Amino acid sequence: MPPTDATTLLRDTALRVTRPRVAVIEQLRRHQHADADTIAQAVRADLGKVSTQAIYDVLAALTDVGLVRRIEPAGSPARYEMRVGDNHHHAICRECGAIADVPCAVGERPCLQASDDHGYAIDEAEVIYWGHCPACLERAAATHLPEELNETDPQRQQALPLTEPSGIPKFENPSKETT
Ligand SMILES: [Zn+2]
Ligand SMILES: [Zn+2]
Secondary structure, eight states, X not given: OOOOOHHHHHHHHTOOOOHHHHHHHHHHHHSTTEEHHHHHHHHHHHHSOOXXXXXXXXXXXXXHTTSSEEEOOTTSOOEEESOOSSOOEEEEETTTOOEEEEOOSSSSOGGGSOSOOTXXXXXXXXXXXXXXXXXXXXXXXXXXXXXXXXXXOHHHHHHTTTOOSSXXXXXXXXXXXXX
């Protein structure tokens, strides 16, 4: 099924069709889970001068009407995607920040059944699986393999390559912002 074109999507939400909005939707389709800076750069390449603030405004409007989903991984700028409404989850690489979609664990939004809802009317559950992506695992294996072959300490071997000292994901400074 070919994706509905951006203009039609916007009309269906009663949002005014503007060039920046159309451009943001098109770029979100190209850059899955992109942050606002990435989208802003891509939109500028298409349309010329558009301020980063304008891109934030467009992303907020699209998120409000449910065309775009915003995810906020700890330690990283917010990411945006066009895949909405299926309550899918994300696997995020601690090393490079790569993000992969993970379908909801078992069928119909089971994670919305909180074991204790504390009286909240729950409408969304967000799970982030933190770990290392295949590319980073491969890179780590390639780097550590020769050393590991000669390594005799079993504890050390066990620790490679999945552990990192801080356990804090390495992302760019989230507060960095250009206008
Ligand atoms: Zn990675
Ligand atoms: Zn996603």
